[in-house]
Amino acid sequence: MISLAQQKNPDPTDFPSELEGLRMTKQRREVLAVILAERDHPKANDVFTRAQKRMPTISLATVYNCLEALVSHNLVRQVNLERESSRYCPNLTDHCHFQDEKSGKIHDVVFKDGVKLEDILELPQGTEVSHLEISLKGTFGQ
Amino acid sequence: MISLAQQKNPDPTDFPSELEGLRMTKQRREVLAVILAERDHPKANDVFTRAQKRMPTISLATVYNCLEALVSHNLVRQVNLERESSRYCPNLTDHCHFQDEKSGKIHDVVFKDGVKLEDILELPQGTEVSHLEISLKGTFGQ
DNA sequence: ACTAAGAATTAGAATAATTCCAAATTTTCA
DNA sequence: TGAAAATTTGGAATTATTCTAATTCTTAGT
Known part of the structure; x- marks a missing residue:
């Protein structure tokens, strides 16, 4: 079992093919890697632009899909502050x-x-x- | 000084012309009365439809304006749950x-x-x- | 009371985050 | 291998909220 600990440039290929019962597709790996790479609280769109660096074909809709999958499988936490758009947090x-x-x-x-x-x-x-x-x-x- | 306590049908004309430094216009009175009338947590649109009963000409934009004025003057509390639309709460x-x-x-x-x-x-x-x-x-x- | 200045209201347009949709692609596993 | 299921994709749709510009109301000073 790999560790999901913070690392500067997590290699998404290090993730097993399934985590918490969630199939780890290329896109989900990448989105997860993006979130684990920094200890901050990016919005969906931030995740999108960061993910595009290594995966230029990923779409915003997919980022939303992946985030929702990761959140519902407790690999990422969704943070809602006031009326702002959702943020995503690697700290479980x-x-x-x-x-x-x-x-x-x-x-x-x-x-x-x-x-x-x-x-x-x-x-x-x-x-x-x-x-x-x-x-x-x-x-x-x- | 009147009491802003809960009452079945608060009479908006009971409110003084200024509360907490906020000019009490007809519309603000009505929106406040609507919120004080029930101990629930209506959304802006609920407040709008309730206010229309006694003030059919009020607009949704005004309801939003009034809510924001009432909230910022601490006469009403704004409640945000997850990604849902804001709710408004009479309990201070x-x-x-x-x-x-x-x-x-x-x-x-x-x-x-x-x-x-x-x-x-x-x-x-x-x-x-x-x-x-x-x-x-x-x-x-x- | 009368009027100018400022504040609030209004309808409708604009915005923006998110979700939905339907087609294409990928994956699974029988 | 091939059918069924799951996922991705781009673009359209949705929806709560904000913005805009015109109108109306209120207040204060005369």
């Missing part, structure tokens, strides 16, 4: 997103050790959380 | 939103007493949070 660990108002840059923010949702929110008995999104805005750091 | 107290996957309905969820952001997240020194949004999805209650 539990975290949330902070958008700096000055720079527009997005920072991953982790939870303090041992913080559990039930400790924070008043949820009625029997509630099952399948998806949680926390996003912040302001000035990040000083 | 600190809370977050839970969307039930079965019904699609949105529930307000409050924080447990004394929960502070700094206790939950690893934020670098000097960080200033101007906006926080927490949204959940799953089955609400049993």
Whole structure:
């Protein structure tokens, strides 16, 4: 099993032919490689232009298709901030997103050790959380 | 000073001519009244159709304008869930939103007493949070 | 009250992210 | 190998929201 860890120029041919039950086509490999190559939060169109560098024939529709496949198979995380277009995030660990108002840059923010949702929110008995999104805005750091 | 508390059919003429430094025009009054009339989370278009009942000449563009004015003056809260269109919420107290996957309905969820952001997240020194949004999805209650 | 200046409203056009569509290509596996 | 299924593709369609320019309303000063 290969590692999907961050690397400067991930070689898409390193990915096995199937990941998490998802068939790894050339295009999906490339889109995944693009997202793993940088620890940022590109929009679909950014992914498209980056993918075109190594695969000039890829189409935007395919990028959308691939992103949706990768997201639904938990290989990539989709991030929605306010009304902006979706961004895609290579970091699969539990975290949330902070958008700096000055720079527009997005920072991953982790939870303090041992913080559990039930400790924070008043949820009625029997509630099952399948998806949680926390996003912040302001000035990040000083 | 009038109370903006929930009421079955808020009379827009009860609102003073200015609230939070915002001139209360006929249309803004009506849009605010529509939102206060029900404890739900209507989309702009829902607000539009509801407002048309009492004010048939109001336009959708005006509804958008009014909503943006009311939101920026903290009289109404804008709620963004995933990729859906914005919703508007009359509840100005600190809370977050839970969307039930079965019904699609949105529930307000409050924080447990004394929960502070700094206790939950690893934020670098000097960080200033101007906006926080927490949204959940799953089955609400049993 | 009257009027000029500024603000808000309006209808319709424009924008832009995303989804849809139908045809072509690729892959799978019997 | 060849049929069926899945994927890719380019372009069209969709849709929430924003923009525009003209009109109407409101306010303040006289």
